[in-house]
Amino acid sequence: MFSRQKLITEINKKKSFLCVGLDTDITKIPPHLLSEPDPIFAFNKAIIDATKDFCVSYKINTAFFEATGAKGWESMQRTFDYLPKDCLSIADAKRGDIGNTSNQYAKAFFETLNADSVTLAPYMGNDSLAPFFEYPGKWGIVLALTSNPGSADYEQQKIGEEFLFEKVLANTGKIGSDENLMFVVGATKPQEFTIIRKHAPKHFLLVPGVGAQGGSLEEVVKYGKIEDIGLLINASRSIIYASNGLDFAEAAAKEAKALQNQMAVFI
């Protein structure tokens, strides 16, 4: 249970709308951790301890854990179990399937992992997403306009007068509200936030692409911020891989604090 109001309260308390992305790659973590019984979890735990005062959310990228199979899922479970309760937990999984299958994914993320939210891919339509919105207190975070060049292939194609991503914003609004539905909108297209806000005036937006992908925090805030902030800005690689040495956690804290400082002026 992580309500919209709780998220706003945490943002105001911490003067931050930062989400730290745990895209934890075994080949990129500091070598001294590899002797730990669960190196991936040891890394995540240290990063969480170092950054939790500067962020209001953690985004766990399921791909990086699935890459090593069952062992990776154990590390993922430990990570979700360890996340502080004052931070919104996001399973960045981009799932979506026919109803009876989406039911199983909802069970995986909302029951087994006990995530507060999960990212969803809308291609198959509303009935493929609906099962995720049947869990009280949980969030679905639906892909709208993503930060990668491939967003031009379909998302930015026009259906009648509107872009596909606009159709997704409007149509998904039929199965969720700003109390349980967010959208993914990439930081690399800040001007587009004006269009986004026409369809999602009060929804929180999960914004990847600041940092490694080159998006600008100021531009995102300029075009996307609302009275209740309404933004979760994700940074992954620029924080978690800030150093590859013994000081990796301190370096991550420094990067997270720098972003939090930039955000504080807008709150």
Added chain:
Amino acid sequence: MFSRQKLITEINKKKSFLCVGLDTDITKIPPHLLSEPDPIFAFNKAIIDATKDFCVSYKINTAFFEATGAKGWESMQRTFDYLPKDCLSIADAKRGDIGNTSNQYAKAFFETLNADSVTLAPYMGNDSLAPFFEYPGKWGIVLALTSNPGSADYEQQKIGEEFLFEKVLANTGKIGSDENLMFVVGATKPQEFTIIRKHAPKHFLLVPGVGAQGGSLEEVVKYGKIEDIGLLINASRSIIYASNGLDFAEAAAKEAKALQNQMAVFI
């Protein structure tokens, strides 16, 4: 490594283009299996043993395994390891994300699970799918026109003169060929196969929706079959849950054989 030619050879040998879908739900398997150390795998093993002469492919629905977390992934790994080498293995995962994340999913399915193929969701565009096509001998199976009612929301919307699913067929063709790219096309819309074949004349199509979802085998063959067959017809629930008793495997074999018999006349 499972080439197009090998698939065609197996289809001709077995007189079948059946894919058996393992959507294995712990709450639906026969109660006598629940005392097994790994009931999900015990069920899958028995189903595979009973049906392998009547099908050329198995589709493992990742959601049903992820629902129980790391334990489920162990069952999934055992299932992939057990699949007969003359059947194309499909990880029905519907993944798709930015490049560095899709790389990790490709690793999960093509290396860790050693699946021959994985289903992919195209919403984020070609660069989100490209990493899956960099594995020689492996297949990407991209969602085009799905069998659920929600396919009307976006897939069947027009972008210019063409449906979104047509754009997906044409555009994905730039990163894969009929040697490593298939499409998902639901059996519930058989007339649409005529449009599909305009864009994918030689591609194999993975066709769910026969059986529990009400699609007709005859109609799919009428509109979708090509000289090299070009179809994998999936049936899941109608086969694997044909009986909930001690005879579940025999009942599954009977259902699979009945479908194989219906298919044999078209080969």
